[in-house]
């Protein structure tokens with residue numbers, strides 16, 4: 223718990239293993255140094271932003287997660303999904319598209335997706351942010367139930383209400399990146415009393431603590447930090463009992479530890495990924511195909527843009543292909559075709575990839591699939607749209623501009639254009655992954671323009687200094703352009 227900017231998400235990223243670089247210190251699990259590979263099998267991290275696929279239904283998303291994370295048959299998966307959806311209060315929204323779910327439903331779905339494989343340790347960054355008081359209560363009650371079943375639930379909270387606060391077992395309060403209290407929730411007021419901060423009657427202890435952290439009663443953070451040994455002190459921890467629910471049913475810590483141990487043992491023998499590469503690939507292709515057909519706007523825009531430009535270009539260069547007087551125009555047309563197809567594939571990929579990255583980060587971090595499967599599945603789905611777009615464009619331009627009507631020439635012409643567009647797509651993927659979307663729109667074209675200049679269209683190899691000739695050899699535009707000219711005139 224802590225004020226905004228206190229360092230909660232940073233700490234959570236480090237504990238979950240999401241941030242491993244530029245941090246120092248040791249992370250111990252049950253007294254042993256954390257083995258990251260083992261730990262990732264035991265844990266799931268639900269980040270602050272939902273990062274869900276907006277075009278799937280709740281049930282489809284659950285089945286895809288189950289297919290990737292469980293080695294059960296369809297009926298068993300279905301039963302498990304039903305159980306989780308009921309527990310999460312999502313049963314009635316199972317056929318709804320994720321994009322139209324409310325904030326609370328999306329949060330619950332984020333948890334449900336990670337619950338599928340029943341991880342013993344769950345990290346949640348602000349699971350109640352953006353939720354109303356009833357949804358927050360439902361969400362924490364559910365987490366409490368999971369903790370009672372023996373899981374370790376670690377979550378960050380901004381400033382919980384008294385009801386939410388009473389649901390917590392252990393509290394770790396951060397201010398300015400340091401710990402100012404660690405201990406049980408019911409020890410908070412006695413702790414504050416012991417150091418001279420008397421919480422006024424009828425005053426919420428959480429508000430009081432946050433005001434102290436905010437410096438409303440003076441600069442006391444370093445004093446609090448020292449007293450609690452920056453989180454190392456165990457003085458205010460609960461050692462005897464864990465309160466389970468309002469009826470004060472209790473269970474011993476040993477019982478909880480025993481259940482946690484059995485979860486841990488179960489996971490030790492689980493492979494890092496449940497499915498092999500090919501199975502992951504098939505599941506991800508299925509998901510991409512569903513997404514592609516639901517997200518019709520982008521697909522239809524790409525196809526109709528190719529159709530429109532092809533008609534304009536075809537009309538401009540109408541029947542010039544076999545007229546010797548227009549040989550230079552035909553030369554320019556060949557170049558334009560490669561430029562257009564490459565650039566359109568490049569920009570479409572470059573702007574869509576950054577939207578996918580947060581989802582990829584979450585799913586890959588939580589061991590849903592390997593990166594290779596994700597990449598290839600994305601390529602296969604995009605391959606289809608790119609092929610249709612390139613085919614429509616090439617057929618129209620080739621025949622309207624009056625190139626030789628030979629199927630072999632047309633096939634090769636089409637192949638040159640298609641391969642060039644795939645290279646453009648790959649460069650768009652690299653740029654989209656490397657830069658933020660606003661930067662990639664500005665700097666992305668620089669990844670293409672050097673190849674354009676070195677294609678042999680503007681400057682010829684024989685006219686440049688011999689030291690620069692190798693630059694032409696790395697320009698894929700040059701190969702595509704030469705290929706097209708050989709197809710047309712060879």
Ligand SMILES: Nc1ncnc2c1ncn2[C@@H]1O[C@H](COP(=O)(O)OP(=O)(O)OP(=O)(O)O)[C@@H](O)[C@H]1O
Nearest residue numbers: 224225226227228229230231232233380398399400
């Ligand atoms: N221990 C630390 N030492 C120095 N800087 C820190 C420390 N922890 C966090 N920070 C920095 O403080 C800033 C805010 O951190 P973070 O986003 O984790 O806060 P937060 O509590 O999650 O905020 P919010 O509730 O608004 O999401 C970041 O720039 C982070 O790098």
